Amino acid sequence: MKNTPEKSKYHHGDLRTTLLHVAGEMLKESGIEEVSLRKLAARVGVSRTAPYHHFKDKNALLCGIAEAGFKQLHAMNNRSFNAEGRSTKEKFSLFIHEYVNFAKSNPDLYELMFGRTIWKQENSTQELRAAAYPCFQYQVTMTREWQKLKLLNHSGEDNALRASQVLWGTVHGIAKLLIDGIYTDVAHVEEICDYAVDMFLVH
Amino acid sequence: MKNTPEKSKYHHGDLRTTLLHVAGEMLKESGIEEVSLRKLAARVGVSRTAPYHHFKDKNALLCGIAEAGFKQLHAMNNRSFNAEGRSTKEKFSLFIHEYVNFAKSNPDLYELMFGRTIWKQENSTQELRAAAYPCFQYQVTMTREWQKLKLLNHSGEDNALRASQVLWGTVHGIAKLLIDGIYTDVAHVEEICDYAVDMFLVH
DNA sequence: AATCAATCTTGACACTGTCTAATTTAACCT
DNA sequence: AGGTTAAATTAGACAGTGTCAAGATTGATT
Numbered sequence: 001m002k003n004t005p006e007k008s009k010y011h012h013g014d015l016r017t018t019l020l021h022v023a024g025e026m027l028k029e030s031g032i033e034e035v036s037l038r039k040l041a042a043r044v045g046v047s048r049t050a051p052y053h054h055f056k057d058k059n060a061l062l063c064g065i066a067e068a069g070f071k072q073l074h075a076m077n078n079r080s081f082n083a084e085g086r087s088t089k090e091k092f093s094l095f096i097h098e099y100v101n102f103a104k105s106n107p108d109l110y111e112l113m114f115g116r117t118i119w120k121q122e123n124s125t126q127e128l129r130a131a132a133y134p135c136f137q138y139q140v141t142m143t144r145e146w147q148k149l150k151l152l153n154h155s156g157e158d159n160a161l162r163a164s165q166v167l168w169g170t171v172h173g174i175a176k177l178l179i180d181g182i183y184t185d186v187a188h189v190e191e192i193c194d195y196a197v198d199m200f201l202v203h
Numbered sequence: 204m205k206n207t208p209e210k211s212k213y214h215h216g217d218l219r220t221t222l223l224h225v226a227g228e229m230l231k232e233s234g235i236e237e238v239s240l241r242k243l244a245a246r247v248g249v250s251r252t253a254p255y256h257h258f259k260d261k262n263a264l265l266c267g268i269a270e271a272g273f274k275q276l277h278a279m280n281n282r283s284f285n286a287e288g289r290s291t292k293e294k295f296s297l298f299i300h301e302y303v304n305f306a307k308s309n310p311d312l313y314e315l316m317f318g319r320t321i322w323k324q325e326n327s328t329q330e331l332r333a334a335a336y337p338c339f340q341y342q343v344t345m346t347r348e349w350q351k352l353k354l355l356n357h358s359g360e361d362n363a364l365r366a367s368q369v370l371w372g373t374v375h376g377i378a379k380l381l382i383d384g385i386y387t388d389v390a391h392v393e394e395i396c397d398y399a400v401d402m403f404l405v406h
Numbered sequence: 407a408a409t410c411a412a413t414c415t416t417g418a419c420a421c422t423g424t425c426t427a428a429t430t431t432a433a434c435c436t
Numbered sequence: 437a438g439g440t441t442a443a444a445t446t447a448g449a450c451a452g453t454g455t456c457a458a459g460a461t462t463g464a465t466t
Contacts, residue, residue, distance in 0.1 A: 012444080031323075036422065047446050049424080054444095058423065111319065116383040120234075136385075153356045154398075155406045162398035165377070165386065169399070170369065173376025180319040182339075183368065195357075195365035196372070200402060203358045215414085239453065250415050252455075257413095261454065 016054040018044055020064050027065065027108045032115075037061070059118060063125035066113045069106070070128070073113070074135040076102060081142050088149050093197045095142065096171055100193055103175035104186070110179060114172065140164040153202045170196055219257040221247055223267050230268060230311045235318075240264070262321060266328035269316045272309070273331070276316070277338040279305060284345050291352050296400045298345065299374055303396055306378035307389070313382060317375065343367040356405045373399055 012018065022044050026035050037058050038048050055061040080095040103110040113132075118124055124132075143164035146152055152163060174192060177183045183192075215221065225247055229238045240261050241251050258264040283298040306313040316335075321327055327335075346367035349355055355366060377395060380386045386395075 015444085037424090038422070049447085050445055052424075114379070114383060114385065116314065119384040121384075152402065153406065154402050155404075156401065159398065162395060163402065165380075165395050166373065166399045166402055169376035169380055169395075170373040171376070172380060173372035173374070173378075174368070175376075176317070176379055177368075177372055177375060180317060181322040181324075182317065192365060192368050192372075195362065196369045198359065199355065199357050199366065199369055201358075203356065218413085240455090241453070252416085253414055255455075 012044075012046060012050075015044070015046065015050065019051055019054060019061065020068070023061060024065050024068070024109075027112065028106070031108050032112055032117075035062075059123050060125055062112060063118050063123075063128040065109070066118055067125070067128045067131045069109045069113045070131040070135045073099075073102060074131075074138060077135070077138055077142070081145075088146070088151060089201065092146060092151060092201075093194070096197055097190065097193045099171045100175050100178070100189055103179055104189060107179035110175060114176075136168075139168050143167060150202060152200055167200065170200075215247075215249060215253075218247070218249065218253065222254055222257060222264065223271070226264060227268050227271070227312075230315065231309070234311050235315055235320075238265075262326050263328055265315060266321050266326075266331040268312070269321055270328070270331045270334045272312045272316045273334040273338045276302075276305060277334075277341060280338070280341055280345070284348075291349070291354060292400075292404065295349060295354060295404070296397070299400055300393065300396045302374045303378050303381070303392055306382055307392060310382035313378060317379075339371075342371050346370060353405060355403055370403065373403075 019040065023035055023040050026040060026043070037051055041048050041050055051061065055064065076098055077095065080098045081091060083091050083094055086094065112118065118128065140160050143152075144160035147158045147160055147163060154163070174196065178186060178189060222243065226238055226243050229243060229246070240254055243264075244251050244253055254264065258267065279301055280298065283301045284294060286294050286297055289297065315321065321331065343363050346355075347363035350361045350363055350366060357366070377399065381389060381392060
């Protein structure tokens, strides 16, 4: 029961968003290495070179997918940090669990978002950076709050940037080791996250 | 001034190790995406399909390179943990700095060693696992010692496996964010590592 | 000296990303 | 309305990739 006429049209009408959407599906289904422009075009029902009028590169397409991912991640972090009816410690714990579970639920998307493919050697699109950097910055903002509330174990002067780099490194590292298949026990994610929270909190 | 005769010979003699060696060079020079079997073969001076008599796959070749990397990393960790004339805290700090700097000095090798390419979907060779798992285990062993010495901040029961997963996650995450070009300030590695050490130690 | 297995080579196939030039359509401006 | 222009899409082509199959060459073994 499609509500679109589907008349055979030369101009697709909304190819750009369709490409992003279908490419996202392919990524979720079978991983990054199965996403090829040609298969994507075939699946959308368009010629191989059509995507090039909407994306400069395959890289630009990938940046577009990652861009949406960062917006999603940013929104999720926001929800964790501002969860109602929870103590600050609980919200800190929630952030860590949610972050790692985001990666666990969307392994290939996460891989793409943080992989060197789109970040190394000036590959990142301006739009991608515009979505990613605020997301990074938000981690610093959260960390600064946690430091003000004397939540985090440390000695010496507070430094929100450094602390957030360490915290972010930790969740990122745990996520990566999980989804790259190096931790064999994916079942114990929550326990690992709990232990991480415990190691960072002041006692 | 070569000391090998270099007579044109049909049989190379030691092609397997030569392939591993040259492939490692190519990896270091221009990154993983520039390592192709055909370019490798050309550089070694051999036909495109010759490598297939020594490695089942391109994947098997990559596993071979990573294998050597893990042995190197394992040896380095060992040196850090047993550094003479240093306090336990200093050795803990040394481990973190050395680990991250290993990744920083060999970004493409590290990327390969921990990338999903060789770990996902049963891609890992038995020889690779035989080199990597002891390396992983050693991190648990070190962590157990640090816990016994009451070095690490935490509450509740000690769990060496969980703690090492968190610690390893942290160094891995910091390393990854660095070499993937997501942290822009590669210059501040040591400061980040120092801050990580500070956050994990009991005060 | 003959045999055999290991080693290496050429040829071929199906993929990939991307460039160029031609074709079709929609939009816009008298 | 009609004609021009720009956007969107197309087929064709090229260089590159991993890898399979079948044949050629060699060193080692009997």
